Amino acid sequence: MTQPNVQPDRGYVTISAEECKGCGLCVEACVPRVLALAAHLNHQGYHPAEYAGAGCTGCGLCFHCCPEPGAITVYKLARPAAA
Amino acid sequence: MAEVPSGYTVLHERPKAFYDTFERKGELQQQTHYCPGCGHGLAHKMIARAIDELGIQDRVIAVSPVGCSVFAYYYFDTGNVQSAHGRAPAVATAVKRSRPEAIVFSYQGDGDLAAIGTAEILHAANRGENITVFFVNNAIYGMTGGQMAPTTMLGQRTTTSPLGRDPFNEGYPLHVCELLATLEAPVYLERVALGNAKQVMAASRAIKKALTNQVKGLGFSLVEILSPCPTIWKLNPAKAQERVREEMVKVFPPGVYRDHTTERAARPAPPPAPGLDELPRLLDLEGHEFDRTGLERPAGLDLRIKVAGFGGQGVLMLGEVLAEAGLLLDLEVSWLPSYGPEMRSGTSNCHVRIADQTIASPLVAQSNVLLAMNEPSLRKFIGDVETGGWVLYNSRSLPEGVTAPAGVEVLCIPFTELADTLGEPKAGNIVMLGALLEAAGQLPAAAIDRALEMHVKSARWLELDRRALELGRETARKELANAYV
Numbered sequence: 001m002t003q004p005n006v007q008p009d010r011g012y013v014t015i016s017a018e019e020c021k022g023c024g025l026c027v028e029a030c031v032p033r034v035l036a037l038a039a040h041l042n043h044q045g046y047h048p049a050e051y052a053g054a055g056c057t058g059c060g061l062c063f064h065c066c067p068e069p070g071a072i073t074v075y076k077l078a079r080p081a082a083a
Numbered sequence: 084m085a086e087v088p089s090g091y092t093v094l095h096e097r098p099k100a101f102y103d104t105f106e107r108k109g110e111l112q113q114q115t116h117y118c119p120g121c122g123h124g125l126a127h128k129m130i131a132r133a134i135d136e137l138g139i140q141d142r143v144i145a146v147s148p149v150g151c152s153v154f155a156y157y158y159f160d161t162g163n164v165q166s167a168h169g170r171a172p173a174v175a176t177a178v179k180r181s182r183p184e185a186i187v188f189s190y191q192g193d194g195d196l197a198a199i200g201t202a203e204i205l206h207a208a209n210r211g212e213n214i215t216v217f218f219v220n221n222a223i224y225g226m227t228g229g230q231m232a233p234t235t236m237l238g239q240r241t242t243t244s245p246l247g248r249d250p251f252n253e254g255y256p257l258h259v260c261e262l263l264a265t266l267e268a269p270v271y272l273e274r275v276a277l278g279n280a281k282q283v284m285a286a287s288r289a290i291k292k293a294l295t296n297q298v299k300g301l302g303f304s305l306v307e308i309l310s311p312c313p314t315i316w317k318l319n320p321a322k323a324q325e326r327v328r329e330e331m332v333k334v335f336p337p338g339v340y341r342d343h344t345t346e347r348a349a350r351p352a353p354p355p356a357p358g359l360d361e362l363p364r365l366l367d368l369e370g371h372e373f374d375r376t377g378l379e380r381p382a383g384l385d386l387r388i389k390v391a392g393f394g395g396q397g398v399l400m401l402g403e404v405l406a407e408a409g410l411l412l413d414l415e416v417s418w419l420p421s422y423g424p425e426m427r428s429g430t431s432n433c434h435v436r437i438a439d440q441t442i443a444s445p446l447v448a449q450s451n452v453l454l455a456m457n458e459p460s461l462r463k464f465i466g467d468v469e470t471g472g473w474v475l476y477n478s479r480s481l482p483e484g485v486t487a488p489a490g491v492e493v494l495c496i497p498f499t500e501l502a503d504t505l506g507e508p509k510a511g512n513i514v515m516l517g518a519l520l521e522a523a524g525q526l527p528a529a530a531i532d533r534a535l536e537m538h539v540k541s542a543r544w545l546e547l548d549r550r551a552l553e554l555g556r557e558t559a560r561k562e563l564a565n566a567y568v
């Protein structure tokens with residue numbers, strides 16, 4: 001739940017755990033370091049990347065550095081948050 | 084997957100230029116077959132995004148190579164052609180020329196483009212073909228398990244340079260962009276790297292530009308992509324990326340090696356290929372119609388003719404006239420010349436087959452007609468003439484010690500001398516042709532005369548050849564009559 005006096009993050013990211021090969025290149029690319037490889041394995045035996053859930057700037061670098069077609073989707077905040 | 088909070092809209096998602104599902108395997112139909120962290124996956128994705136952004140998906144035809152990216156056609160939802168190893172630029176040339184409205188790119192590894200395909204890329208670039216080439220340089224053969232590539236770096240260990248690449252044994256790494264930049268024609272050559280996010284973004288721009296150039300019709304564009312191969316390099320993806328960033332870029336400096344995109348106008352569209360009906364005119368074959376009415380197509384015909392002599396004796400021309408006559412009669416025909424490097428002098432011969440059935444091989448190993456213009460040719464080939472066949476020899480008699488195989492008819496006539504009496508010893512071949520027609524008369528005279536007309540452009544020679552033909556016929560007729568009295 002967004003609190004009225006806190007600015008929401010400019011971006012958001014989802015990672016499809018079953019499409020991810022756990023290469024970690026998105027983790028390397030993320031400047032605010034809000035991505036990490038999970039401790040658990042996906043069905044292929046890779047540690048999938050995960051978003052910490054906060055702090056994404058929506059820069060898109062993780063998307064551009066991910067070799068898988070659809071493992072990562074990046075979102076941006078549609079309208080500026082009301083002051 | 085977590086719920087996306089409200090207020091957010093999609094910024095970057097799976098490119099549309101990929102198929103929704105990849106049908107190669109029954110499972111994992113969202114993933115590529117590439118190893119984790121492989122540069123091919125990234126390159127594919129950048130290309131797919133560029134296609135989306137340019138709105139050209141319906142026009143794109145991708146030419147995939149041999150190498151790890153051999154299955155590119157399972158991923159790009161575009162037109163696809165898969166080519167033989169190294170031949171992608173030649174295939175792309177053909178595709179682009181036959182479909183000029185298509186946006187054609189070849190996608191090639193360094194083994195594919197810089198080893199087995201060196202000639203193809205060089206000449207496609209030199210012709211300035213209006214295609215786009217994506218060249219993935221990972222300094223290794225990935226698919227086959229890590230052999231040295233032309234782009235392998237000095238000191239780099241591979242299965243075929245186990246002590247590290249040594250310039251005195253294996254040469255230096257090949258710099259494709261620098262090499263192609265020596266050519267006039269290419270419009271855009273850039274080397275990019277996939278060593279970190281910044282480099283990836285630059286690569287993405289170069290890829291889009293290379294496709295845009297083609298949309299504008301500017302000509303040949305190539306982007307070399309320094310690319311990690313974590314598996315063969317035996318490095319984890321992050322370390323492999325670091326190697327691209329730290330090591331590869333030192334050997335292969337990224338940068339723009341050619342950019343004529345602002346000063347070049349669009350290449351003129353290739354002139355359309357002439358229609359089939361125009362070919363006779365273009366090839367100067369007009370007026371070669373031949374009326375076959377009343378002429379019988381000799382049934383059961385199987386002439387296997389060897390014409391042999393010295394160069395300059397008209398051996399090949401004699402064969403051509405025979406073959407042409409066969410064509411005029413709607414027969415199956417082959418003509419196979421065989422001569423040394425010298426155009427004049429030296430021996431030459433040709434194999435001619437004329438048959439009413441399909442000819443399996445143009446080679447005449449066992450002949451049923453030997454036309455020998457000189458003694459060496461006679462000696463060489465007379466043993467190969469079949470029973471029931473003919474030998475025509477350019478002299479009054481067979482030389483000492485030469486006999487024809489049993490059941491072979493021999494006709495010895497001094498053809499060159501006879502031609503000399505017409506004032507042109509070179510017409511000896513046509514005198515011989517006349518004799519052949521008389522001896523083994525399956526080919527109608529009208530067809531031979533028409534074939535001569537087609538081959539002999541000068542009126543003086545045609546008149547001479549017609550007399551030579553008649554002289555040959557007459558002489559043979561007399562000889563044969565004598566032989567059978």
Ligand SMILES: Cc1ncc(C[n+]2csc(CCOP(=O)(O)OP(=O)(O)O)c2C)c(N)n1
Pocket residue numbers: 149150151152168191192193194195196199221223224225226227232
């Ligand atoms: C005519 C032919 N020669 C050799 C091969 C074996 N072969 C398959 S892939 C390959 C080299 C691949 O290396 P590269 O082009 O660098 O692509 P990568 O696998 O590294 O992406 C070779 C030599 C083949 N398939 N066909």
Ligand code: SF4
Pocket residue numbers: 011012013029030031032033034035055056057058059060061062063074
């Ligand atoms: S969009 Fe940028 S900030 Fe957000 S997760 Fe990806 S790399 Fe990190």
Ligand code: SF4
Pocket residue numbers: 015019020021022023024025026027048049065066067068071072120
């Ligand atoms: S870059 Fe893509 S494949 Fe690699 S860990 Fe991140 S999401 Fe997974």
Ligand code: SF4
Pocket residue numbers: 116117118120121122123151221225226311312313314315
């Ligand atoms: S072997 Fe190398 S080039 Fe081939 S898919 Fe794996 S990482 Fe990529």
